[in-house]
Amino acid sequence: MKNELIKGTLKTIILHLLEKEGRMYGYEIVQKVKSLSHDKVLLTEGALYPALHKLEAEGWLIAEKESIGKRVRKYYSLSKKGKIVSKEKINEFKEFIDSMRLVLNIELK
Amino acid sequence: MKNELIKGTLKTIILHLLEKEGRMYGYEIVQKVKSLSHDKVLLTEGALYPALHKLEAEGWLIAEKESIGKRVRKYYSLSKKGKIVSKEKINEFKEFIDSMRLVLNIELK
């Protein structure tokens, strides 16, 4: 999906996955989205990592480094605020879909 | 809707409305989208007009100026190519929604 539509959904995706999974690291998020979407949504690391940093700076994510052998993974989870924002983002997305359905006059199963 | 999600949908909206209505001018498109979406989707002219020009340059739209009193309206309609692209864009949007539904695990009525 070389799709400009994906733009703007990245934060929503991250927040939602962390809410569902509890705790994930960046690379894992990329793989998860890829598999959930049957290889349709391919997050790029150039977009993902800056987004994670921004969400952390915003206070919505908590980051913890963890050593796996000689490598360091950075796990993210939702802060209290992040859990609230996560739900808000999902609702915004649903409203967006509803609006678009009205404008584009399309049915969604 | 101060929503970054709308980004990327503008061309799809324009093409679809022109397909449905046949012939519209810029200002009319703004009003139509506003009313269809119950004031949720408010296109800005700063985004709309450049988009119309780009679609015309691409060969997807045909523009015709029409004098209304002393004012000039610019009507747009779909070219043959534009009609094809319009359908493609709608399909892309539907696929996008399907993918997002998988990733976000949400139900849409």
Next chain:
DNA sequence: CAATATACATAAGAAAGTTAGGCATAAACA
């Protein structure tokens, strides 16, 4: 032991908006 996968990160540039103007005519209202 070379290629691929895992895992993080940044930086330059492109794309698509927002915000803030500008210009002009027509209609509505006080």
Next chain:
DNA sequence: TGTTTATGCCTAACTTTCTTATGTATATTG
């Protein structure tokens, strides 16, 4: 009748968000 609001077009500076291209390093697989 004069001012505000609506109609109708437009552009330019700036911002946000993403893509593309790198860089670095360890682990696994053939």
